[in-house]
Amino acid sequence: MIQKINRLSLVEQVAAQMEQLIEQGQWKIEEKLPPEMELMEKFGVSRNTLREAIRALVHAGLLETKQGSGTLVKSASVLGAALKRHVKKSTMLETLEVRFSLEKQAAKMAAERRTEEDLTKLEAIVLKTKVASEKEDIDQFITSDIEFHKAIVQASGNQLLIDLYEHMTDLLYSFVHDFLDMQPSFQLEQGLHLNLLDAIQKQDQASAAMYVENDMEVLKDYILKMTEE
Amino acid sequence: MIQKINRLSLVEQVAAQMEQLIEQGQWKIEEKLPPEMELMEKFGVSRNTLREAIRALVHAGLLETKQGSGTLVKSASVLGAALKRHVKKSTMLETLEVRFSLEKQAAKMAAERRTEEDLTKLEAIVLKTKVASEKEDIDQFITSDIEFHKAIVQASGNQLLIDLYEHMTDLLYSFVHDFLDMQPSFQLEQGLHLNLLDAIQKQDQASAAMYVENDMEVLKDYILKMTEE
DNA sequence: TCCGTAAAAGTTGTAGGATGATTGGTACAT
DNA sequence: ATGTACCAATCATCCTACAACTTTTACGGA
Known part of the structure; x- marks a missing residue:
C-alpha cells in the first residue's frame, strides 16, 4: 500500500496546530498569543510562514491581530x-x-x-x-x-x-x-x-x-x- | 455618533477583492489565477502581502495552490x-x-x-x-x-x-x-x-x-x- | 519523424532582514 | 496631578534571495 507523502505546506501545518491549540482551549478566547518572534522559534519556521498561518486564521475569524499590541483569540470554531x-x-x-x-x-x-x-x-x-x-x-x-x-x-x-x-x-x-x-x-x-x-x-x-x-x-x-x- | 475608523489591513482588502472576483464568477472554479508577480502589480502590494491574502483564501477552501504550477479556484463560497x-x-x-x-x-x-x-x-x-x-x-x-x-x-x-x-x-x-x-x-x-x-x-x-x-x-x-x- | 531526456523557464514555498506604523507604558518637567 | 516626550514591544509591509516543484522547450538518437 503506497501512502501519499505528507507534503502539507509548513503554513498549513502551523495553522492546523494553532487551530488545535484553540479548539482544545490551551489558547483561550480573548487571550493574547505569544509574539511572533516567540512563535517563530516554537514552531521552527520563518516569520513569513508563521504570518501566513496567522493570517489564515484571522481571515477565518478565529484570531484578530492588533498592530502594536498583539494577537487575540476571537472564536474557537470555523463553522x-x-x-x-x-x-x-x-x-x-x-x-x-x-x-x-x-x-x-x-x-x-x-x-x-x-x-x-x-x-x-x-x-x-x-x-x-x-x-x-x-x-x-x-x-x-x-x-x-x-x-x-x-x-x-x-x-x-x-x-x-x-x-x-x-x-x-x-x-x-x-x-x-x-x-x-x-x-x-x-x-x-x-x-x-x-x-x-x-x-x-x-x-x-x-x-x-x-x-x-x-x-x-x-x-x-x-x-x-x-x-x- | 462615533464611528469606528476604517482601517482594514492591505491583506484583508486584497483578500476581500479576490473573494468578490470569485463570487462574481470573474475567476471561475477550477480556473487558474494569474501568477503572483502579475497579481502583485495589479493590486499594487508586495509579494508577502499578496501571499498572506492568498493563504487566507486557501485556508478557507476557496483557493488551492500547487507549487510550481499555480493557484486554482476551488469553491465560490466560504460557507x-x-x-x-x-x-x-x-x-x-x-x-x-x-x-x-x-x-x-x-x-x-x-x-x-x-x-x-x-x-x-x-x-x-x-x-x-x-x-x-x-x-x-x-x-x-x-x-x-x-x-x-x-x-x-x-x-x-x-x-x-x-x-x-x-x-x-x-x-x-x-x-x-x-x-x-x-x-x-x-x-x-x-x-x-x-x-x-x-x-x-x-x-x-x-x-x-x-x-x-x-x-x-x-x-x-x-x-x-x-x-x- | 518520433520519442525520450535534458535543459530552461515559470511558479509557488520558505527564509531572513529592513523599515514603517501603532500601541502601551515610563520618566520627566511643569 | 497632568501632560508631554520618549522608549520598547509588536504587528504591517516591503525587499531580496534561494529552494522546490511543474511545465514547456530544445535537442539528440533511433
Whole structure:
C-alpha cells in the first residue's frame, strides 16, 4: 500500500496546530498569543510562514491581530465564524426560521432516541428554569432556557444538527441582546418545556414536533412585534 | 455618533477583492489565477502581502495552490467550504437528516409564499423530469430532480435556508456519486414531484410538509440498504 | 519523424532582514 | 496631578534571495 507523502505546506501545518491549540482551549478566547518572534522559534519556521498561518486564521475569524499590541483569540470554531459572517447578511427572522426548523427535527429525533441520561439532564434543567422563574432572575432564566433547547438538540444525537443549531442559537442571542431586552413570558416558556419534556419521555414524536412549532409561532410573533416599533 | 475608523489591513482588502472576483464568477472554479508577480502589480502590494491574502483564501477552501504550477479556484463560497470540511466528519445520513429538515421547512414556506413565477418554474422542471424519465436518461433525471428540490427551497424566499440547503445538497450528491450509482425509482420520485407541486399550488402547507417527509423516509431506507451491503 | 531526456523557464514555498506604523507604558518637567 | 516626550514591544509591509516543484522547450538518437 503506497501512502501519499505528507507534503502539507509548513503554513498549513502551523495553522492546523494553532487551530488545535484553540479548539482544545490551551489558547483561550480573548487571550493574547505569544509574539511572533516567540512563535517563530516554537514552531521552527520563518516569520513569513508563521504570518501566513496567522493570517489564515484571522481571515477565518478565529484570531484578530492588533498592530502594536498583539494577537487575540476571537472564536474557537470555523463553522461558527463562517455562519456569523453569513448571517449578518440575512435577517434575524430568517435565522430564526431555520433554527426552529432544525429544532423541530431535533425534537422528533430526541423523542425517538433519547436515553435515560438525556431525560435526567433535561429534568434538571427544567427545575433550574423553574427556580429562576420564581426568583424572577431574568439572566438565569434566559441562560437555562437556552440550555434547555440545546439539550433537546443534543439528545437528537446528530452531530451536524447539534453544531449548526448551537452556532445559530449563539448568533441569534448575541444579535437579540444587542438591541432589545428579551423578556419572553416566563409562564409560556415554562409550559412549553414541561410539555416538550413530557412528549420526549413518552417518545411521542408528533407531539414533540408540535410543541416546538407552537413555540416558534409565538416567538416569531413576539419578535415581529418588537421589530415593528 | 462615533464611528469606528476604517482601517482594514492591505491583506484583508486584497483578500476581500479576490473573494468578490470569485463570487462574481470573474475567476471561475477550477480556473487558474494569474501568477503572483502579475497579481502583485495589479493590486499594487508586495509579494508577502499578496501571499498572506492568498493563504487566507486557501485556508478557507476557496483557493488551492500547487507549487510550481499555480493557484486554482476551488469553491465560490466560504460557507460551502466550511460545511464541506465539517461534513466530512459527520456521516452522510446525518447530513441527509438535516437537509430534509430544511427542505420540509422550505416546502411549508413555499406553499405559503410562492409566486406565480415560482409555479411556472416548478411546472417546467417537472416536465423536464418527466421527459428524462421516459427517455431513461439517468443523468438528466438526477440533474432535474436536484433542480426541482432546489427550486422548492428557493420559493421559500429565505436566503439563509437557500444557501444552507444548496451547499448541503451539493455535498450530498458529490458524496453519493463517489461510491454508488444512485438510481432511485423514477416513478416514485415523479409521484412526489406531482404531489408536492400540487400542494404548493393549493397553498396547502401541511400536505407539502408531509410529502417531503414521506420522501425522506423512502430515501433514508434506500441509503441504509445501500450502505449495509 | 518520433520519442525520450535534458535543459530552461515559470511558479509557488520558505527564509531572513529592513523599515514603517501603532500601541502601551515610563520618566520627566511643569 | 497632568501632560508631554520618549522608549520598547509588536504587528504591517516591503525587499531580496534561494529552494522546490511543474511545465514547456530544445535537442539528440533511433
